[in-house]
Amino acid sequence: MSSSVRHGSSRGQAWFCTTGLPSDVVFEVHDMTFHLHKFPLMSKSRKIHRLLSELDEQRGPARRRRRRRSSGGDGDDGAAAETEIEEEEAAEQQQQQVRTKEQDGQAYSIVFPDFPGGPGTFEAAAKFCYGVRVDLTAWNVAPLRCAAEYLEMTEDHAEDNLAARAEAYLDETVLRHPGDATRALKSCEELPPLAEELGIVSRCVDAIAARASAAPRTWFDDLAVLGLRMYRRVMEAMAARGGDGRAAEARESCLVSYARGTIPGLSRSMRRRLASAPVSSEVEQKELLEAVVASIPADRCSGRVVTAKFLFALLRTAHILRASDAARAALERKAATQLQQATLEDVLIPSYSGAAETLYDVDCVHRIVRHFLEEEEVRGGEASSSGAIEEEEAVPAVAAPEVSRPSAVAMVQVGKLVDSYLAEVASDANLKPDKFCELALSLPDHARIYDDGVYRAVDIYLRAHPRLTAEERDRVVGVVDCRKLTVEACTHAAQNERLPLRAVLQVLFFEQLQLRRAIAGTLLAAAPLAAGGGPPHAMRLQQQQRAVPVGAAWPGATALAQESQVLRLDMDSVASRVQELERECSSMRRAIKKIDGRGGSRSPGADGDAAARPAAGGGRWRARHGCKFSTQVCDSHARNVVASRASRMGMSP
Structure with missing residues (x-):
């Protein structure tokens, strides 16, 4: 039988179990009908067993009334009494949301208008009753657990039933990983209030908050599938737990991932949205943004996750969606804490208000x-x-500038x-x-x-x-x-x-x-x-070395010592070069004197010629070699220049 159930077929809005036997019970779940057999379902579900047993008890009197009507009855009074009884039975069945009708195959019909999870979940539960293997996942475990509770498929009625299997999978697999717990939490959004009564929602929220910082960060994008109500519960649970810096960073990562996945156009470079994220209207996006702003930690963020680019992108989106003044003021204050990490592209916030005259919102940047x-x-x-x-506790003054x-x-x-x-x-x-x-x-x-x-x-x-x-x-x-x-x-x-x-x-x-x-x-x-x-660096080095106590390690001593050594070498090279130049100048002076002396001995004539020729010869030599030395003639000219300058200034020579 179980193998034939795998070949169950859907015909329009009807699902048939092809076991080779005619179906004797029809279930209506929302807009879908299921043609099944009562004995496999009654063996696993106490509720179906009870409903079908009550229908069997009601079917006996109904058959007897039909026989009396077919034989002609006892007159008008009897027909009226039977009609009254039938109306009372119909009212009672309507209150139980179960109606019976007798067809050619004598099949029962049961209606489940509020079945948790819809037709898909009922189909999986029906297959489980027929013995077909049902693969549990993070998406279907919560609906199947609620369906098991609705159909009373517990261990009290049958061993190894659907409720026990769903609970085991939920505890051993889903709640051990925050990503699976997030998917299960998303499936609970369509299962109120049964999921709340069974504690599935609270357990998923606690699992996410407890394992958010320990699990790999790849699951953060899964948060985008959550609705606003579930997202708030997760963030409140994570904030209530507190924790170290790693927990705070995980909370910020959840915040950023949810905002990027649910708010389209959050940044100029964030055009792609997650395919699993629901498409929200402008009003819903505004509510989502304000919820994200409310979830931002009140203290200073680390800056590694909630970056300046993210905060300014939120602020720009808040202007587009015309968020509340409180939300925008909170974003401006939070963006100010990361202003030193912002770029020019981040702070270029266009003016979306019709009253603004400038292209960019200069007032907003001024407030930030x-x-x-x-x-x-x-x-x-x-x-x-x-x-x-x-300083009062005698901490060394070296660390003071680092503050x-x-x-x-x-x-x-x-x-x-x-x-x-x-x-x-x-x-x-x-x-x-x-x-x-x-x-x-x-x-x-x-x-x-x-x-x-x-x-x-x-x-x-x-x-x-x-x-x-x-x-x-x-x-x-x-x-x-x-x-x-x-x-x-x-x-x-x-x-x-x-x-x-x-x-x-x-x-x-x-x-x-x-x-x-x-x-x-x-x-x-x-x-x-x-x-x-000594050079200034050496003097500064000596002063700083004196300032350091004896026996204390000075961090900059090695660097300044090396710098001082290099300066000493440069000074030695400059001093040696100056000495060489002085020796060359002395030798050149002696050579000039010898030349002047030889010129004077060759011309023993008049004093004027004797004075003119050496000077001319010395001038030609100096002009040829490019040397300028103070001779006796130059000294006399220098005194004349000084005297003339003094006379121009109105002073006596």
């Missing part, structure tokens, strides 16, 4: 920058207080990002000077090492807004600190016709000031070398 600065102030205060506590370094690096990264954003939105003709200046001046001075980026944005803005008033132009240019421009930026600014004259003069002044400081620094650095003193 303010939230970032507030967060940095809080973190800076905490770092300073913790540094003070450590503020991450904050400083993040501030510089945000400064570069804001300058790039300003350069991108500066070409918008509708961007007002006030908004441009507010965003440019929102960052502190230490956020920009150089002002080249903001100067580039100002230049683009002036080019795109040629009709600014003089006051507006001065206000826009005033966001640039001319003292923090590089040489290239100063050169460009000095030739920029769009800048006001006052700004150009400031650029030229500070450029000259920087040049003087650079020359002065070079002279000061070369002075100790010329005087034969």
Whole structure:
């Protein structure tokens, strides 16, 4: 019989069990009818056994009434009584949602309008009753368990029944892996309230929350099949469990996977959606997005899973779907915590509001920058207080700069990002000077090492807004600190016709000031070398070595010692070269003196000729060899030059 059941066929909305015997019971499940046999079903299902037994008891009196009607009956009173009895029986059967009808084959008909799992689950349960092997999976185990409970297919009625098998598979296979538990939880969405009463939903939720961090991360995409209600229960269970950093990262991964799978168009690079994810309307997407925002951890995220790109993609989608103000404000504050990791593409959020004049939402970015600065102030205060506590506990001062370094690096990264954003939105003709200046001046001075980026944005803005008033132009240019421009930026600014004259003069002044400081620094650095003193690096090395306690290990001692050794070698080579040049100069002076002496002995004539010829000969020799030495004649000319300069200045020689 079991082999023939495998060949059960469907004809339209009817399913027939081809066992070779005529069916004696018909089941109607939703819009599907099943022509089966009562004895296999009664052996496994107590409910079907009870219903068919009651129908058999009711069929005897009905047959006797039919015989009396066929024989003519006892008159009108008897016919009326029999009609009343039949109406009462019909009402009773309707309340039980079971009706009987007698056909040519004397088949019973039973209706199950609220059967859990629908026709597919009833077909699998019927096959189990016929002895056909039913393959349990994560998708059908919960419906079959509910069907077994509905049909009372328990161990009390028959051994190794469907309820026991489903429970064993659920505990031993499904609940051991969060991916299978997620599929089973999805199947429970169509089984209320029986799945809740049997505890299947709670067990699946607990299994997902308990094994989320231990299982491989490949199952996260399965969360996209869950509805909003089930997803919230899973996230609440995971948050209630808490745990270490790995559990928090798993919770963030579940959040990101669910958002990417259920909200289409979440990012410009996320066009593909999961095929198993349901297609949601705009209202449902808005509810999903707000639920995802509510699931984001309140504390600072790790940044490895809930990245800046993901948060800004949520914020952009929230603008498109017109999410609530609370959801958008929460996203802006959360995006501010990852602002240093954002790129220019992330912060370019278009203005989807009809009241906005600019192409991009500059106000939103300005609010995010303010939230970032507030967060940095809080973190800076905490770092300073913790540094003070450590100082009181005599912690070495070497580790103190490492506390503020991450904050400083993040501030510089945000400064570069804001300058790039300003350069991108500066070409918008509708961007007002006030908004441009507010965003440019929102960052502190230490956020920009150089002002080249903001100067580039100002230049683009002036080019795109040629009709600014003089006051507006001065206000826009005033966001640039001319003292923090590089040489290239100063050169460009000095030739920029769009800048006001006052700004150009400031650029030229500070450029000259920087040049003087650079020359002065070079002279000061070369002075100790010329005087034969130790180099500044060596002096700094000695000072830092004195600052370190005796017996303590200084991390930079080795590097500075190597640098000092290299400088000493360079100084020795320079000193030897200077000595060689001095010897060469001495030998050349002696040679010149000999030449001058020979010229004087050959011409013992007049003093004027004797003085002129050596000078001419010496001048030709020096001109030929390119040497310039202070002879007696040059000294006299030097004194005359000094005297004439003093006389020009109105001084006595």
